[in-house]
Amino acid sequence: MARSNLLKDTVSGQVDVENILLRLKIILSDLDDENILGWIEGELRGYGEEDIVPDYRIIKGRPMGTYVVNGHAKYSEALVPLNFTILGKEMIDEMLTLNVRDGISTIEKNLNSKNRDRLGKPIATEICHTISNYELQILSMTIRYAANDFEAILSKVKGKIVDIIMVLEKNFGSSAIDEMDISEQVIDDPEKREEAATYINQLVYNENPTSIELGNKNKIKNSTIGKLFGRK
Template sequence: MPKSKIIQAIVDDDVDLVRSLTRLQVLAHDLRNKELEKWAENELVGYSSEDDVPEYRHAKSINFTYSGINNMVHQVENAPLDPGFLGEDVLNQIADVRFTQSLIAFEALLERSDSSILLDRSIFASVVDKNSNGGIQCFSIGQVIPKSFVQDALAEIKNRLLKSLLLLEEEFGCLDELGIDVAGHSPSRIEHINYEINSGILHIQVDPPAQKEEPIGSKIAWNVVVPIITTLVGGLIGAAIQPFLGLLMS
């Protein structure tokens, strides 16, 4: 069983993800784990356009609805729209959706009364009009994202958060203090722990910790000491058996 109350609270849903990620951000800073600290920060405040957005925040959808005029006569509301009317160039732009908003805004998508999340794509109404030869005139276009996508993404955030905390607890003990005391842990061990989290849990491509070579002074000392020891041991053995050799020769 986990020893840390923060872990138990997360498992029992007694603490929200925002507070839990803030806690992880502090621990990551103590470990000098910039990747983990940045991940927690990005989830809290959102990702910039330059950031690599994790795969669980990518949704793929070519499911569209529209409200407007069909066949130049019939008015429709939230009717299915054939994605072919948007054209290949537009679909390449919008089929892969990056959800970059903060965690609070991301969670708020589930609070809407709609059965699905609709992203406004009305800007492409003229493209549909052109590709349908005027047969479909859109007042609004929505790209449909199932709410289960957000639920799955939030579950993955919680999973990575928990795995990181469990690994840290295994190494450093209870995590309920303000931070982690890394005293008594070698820098190489800290590097190894950070690598396990970044590579194995966050799935970030990072280089493994470099193998620490033995200091050159130690190598030189060992190369000097070993021959001396060998010579001394050989001399002692020779002196010890010399009387026996003399008896054999006599």
């Protein structure tokens, strides 16, 4: 079977991921599945503070900063030993963790910038002072995140896109994908639409097939998808 141009563009790496997602959004809109479109919108526009971000968008950083040990030795741009602060393990873990909520285009731009190796989350001075003690006085600190972690997000999204396009090709054909119009087939064969929507939901949300209840516009029941969008 001949492959669609959309699939070729995705794997070539010559077209940015945002462009691929926008084209995919047009095609997937014919499936009329709010959960699939919700994932597309999250990746395009970013995830709001009220949204639970996908696991692949949760990354851990390293605390780098300037601090004084025992009132004498001063270290600059060094790894901050947070275990010597008043913070417990859980609070340290929370401080180092970043839920990447930016849209995919912002992630791509950051990775293509000259500061790609200095991406980080600055910690307010008052917080640095609050968690300090005599043994460790933190003057300034930034949680640095590796560019590889952001590249892994892009890689994960592209992998899902490739799988989704292959499902669409199998169910609707490469020509329909290139024309970005599967509406007639969706209307003529509702079962084909439902099968495609079910598989794509599983690909997007890593769902077990038994946790998705078909019918009633693919209503999600006690699943990860439902939790992501606040449904029960």
